[in-house]
Structures are given as structure tokens and as C-alpha cells.
Amino acid sequence: GFVFSDSESTALEQFEGGPCAVIAPVQVRCLYYRNGLKSVSDLSEEEQKNLLCHTLCDILEMACSDNSESYCLATWIRGKTTEETASISESPAESSRQEEQPSALAVEELGFERFHALIHKRAFKSFPELKDAVWDQYSAWTNRFGVLLFLYSVILTKGIENIKNEIEDATEPLIDPVYGHGSQSLINLLLTGHAVSNVWDGDRECSGMKLLGIHKQATVGFLTLMESLRYCKV
Known part of the structure; x- marks a missing residue:
């Protein structure tokens, strides 16, 4: 999950490989919004909550289609009191502090089908309703x-068909099935709300093919070491 560091109150921690493609865009937007806070050196738990929820809402709002005002959240099904959900609700940060407490079940232990049987989609027709739900969750x-x-929530809000239409190669996965790396399309979706495969300004044509790019300046983004070598221009 999204867990703030004890030593740096605005930094999100990553405990294992895999989720960095989602955590990094959320982190950079948190850093952008923290500039409006009076104090950034030592945030209270309530300030951390507001910072994270505001960031998640902003990303979901960007992902919402221009001609649609429907937002979606992937959440645990209410009323489930099974051992699986009890273990799932255990915070990884708390588990690391209390070794005697059993850690949460991994996806492999929970099972692919069982995991998806425990979650459902909630739809919201207005952004204020979405904000209330994000804070509640x-x-x-x-x-x-x-x-x-949260990744599921972004994909459901954007719409699977809309993502397929924006990705250059519809067979390209958002996450590499072997190494778990996030694709450029996933990064662009979380940064700009559009799952295009390229980072140049606007669309380009190459040998009769239309290659989709970024149409407007994003609020936040990434720099790359490749720029200093002139392999990439930002």
C-alpha cells in the first residue's frame, strides 16, 4: 500500500519490487502539492491523509474520459469477515514493527481468483462523491x-477500451508479465490521464502511421539521465 516514511513524512516507501510504476507518479504529485503546506518537515497523520487522498483524486480526475463524468473505485466487498480479508487489512508498516504479528497474505497465497472475488467496482457520477469515497477508503x-x-481504480475510470485506443500497440501490457516493469503508457496514464506510448509533443506521422503523443503540458513529470547524453529531449 501507500505508506509514508517515518523519517521523511512526505516520502512514500516501497517494501518490495513491482509497484514503483504506480508509487512514483503518486509520489511526485505528493511533492508538488506539499509546497502548499505550511510545514513539510513533519506532517501530522491527518495532513498525510489529506495529501495522499488529494493526490489520488487528482489522478482519477485526469483519467476520467472527457465525454464522461463517471468515476470508479476498486474496493473490498463490505461485509467480508473471512480470514483472508482480516489478513489483507494488516498494514505492512505495522507488520514490520511487530514481528510476532502474522503478515498479510501475498497475492500468490491468496490466489488470483480469490483476490478478485473479494473486490468489486463502485461507480460515482460526480467528483464530490468520488472525493468522499477516496477519503473514506x-x-x-x-x-x-x-x-x-488504486491501479484498478484508474483503469476502470479511464475505461479499458479507451486505454486500448490510446496505446500504440493494443497487445502491449501495461505491466510486463515477466519482470513487472510498468510501461510508458502506464506512466503517461498516471501523469497525464492519457495512456499514449510516446512522450513527444502532439501526434506525429511516420510512414503513414499516426503515433500519439502528449497534447498539453502536464502538471508534473519526470526528468531522465538520458537527456544529458542527448538521447532524449524533455
Whole structure:
């Protein structure tokens, strides 16, 4: 899940490989919004909650289609009192502090089908309704599988067909099935709301093919070491 560091109150921690493609865009937007806070050296838990939820809402709002005002969240099904959901709700940060407490189940242990049987899609017709739900679900974002639930929420809000239409190669996965690396399309989706495969300004044509790019300046973005070598221009 999205867990703030004890030593740096605005930094999100990553405990294992895989979710960096989602955590990094959320982190950079958190850093952008923290400039408006009076104090950034030592945020209270309530300030951390507001910072994270505001960031998640902003990304979901960007992902929403221009001609649609429907937002979606992937959440745990209410009323589930099974051992699986009890273990899932365990925070990884708390588990690391209390070794005697059993850690949350991994996806492999929970099972692919069982995991998806425990979640469902919630739809919202207005942004204020979405904001209330994101704040109410704060514990879900900060606990085990919180990053995955948010990724599902972005994909559902954007729409699978819309993502396929924007990705240059419809067969390209958003996450590499072997190494778990996030694709450029996934990074662009979380940064700009558009799952295009390229980072240049506007669309380009190459040998009769239309290659989609970024149409307007994003609020936040990334720099790359390749720029200093002139392999990439930002």
C-alpha cells in the first residue's frame, strides 16, 4: 500500500519490487502539492491523509474520459469477515514493527481468483462523491494491496477500451508479465490521464502511421539521465 516514511513524512516507501510504476507518479504529485503546506518537515497523520487522498483524486480526475463524468473505485466487498480479508487489512508498516504479528497474505497465497472475488467496482457520477469515497477508503489505500486497488481504480475510470485506443500497440501490457516493469503508457496514464506510448509533443506521422503523443503540458513529470547524453529531449 501507500505508506509514508517515518523519517521523511512526505516520502512514500516501497517494501518490495513491482509497484514503483504506480508509487512514483503518486509520489511526485505528493511533492508538488506539499509546497502548499505550511510545514513539510513533519506532517501530522491527518495532513498525510489529506495529501495522499488529494493526490489520488487528482489522478482519477485526469483519467476520467472527457465525454464522461463517471468515476470508479476498486474496493473490498463490505461485509467480508473471512480470514483472508482480516489478513489483507494488516498494514505492512505495522507488520514490520511487530514481528510476532502474522503478515498479510501475498497475492500468490491468496490466489488470483480469490483476490478478485473479494473486490468489486463502485461507480460515482460526480467528483464530490468520488472525493468522499477516496477519503473514506484511506485505510484501504495504505494497507496491503492498496497500490493495486488504486491501479484498478484508474483503469476502470479511464475505461479499458479507451486505454486500448490510446496505446500504440493494443497487445502491449501495461505491466510486463515477466519482470513487472510498468510501461510508458502506464506512466503517461498516471501523469497525464492519457495512456499514449510516446512522450513527444502532439501526434506525429511516420510512414503513414499516426503515433500519439502528449497534447498539453502536464502538471508534473519526470526528468531522465538520458537527456544529458542527448538521447532524449524533455
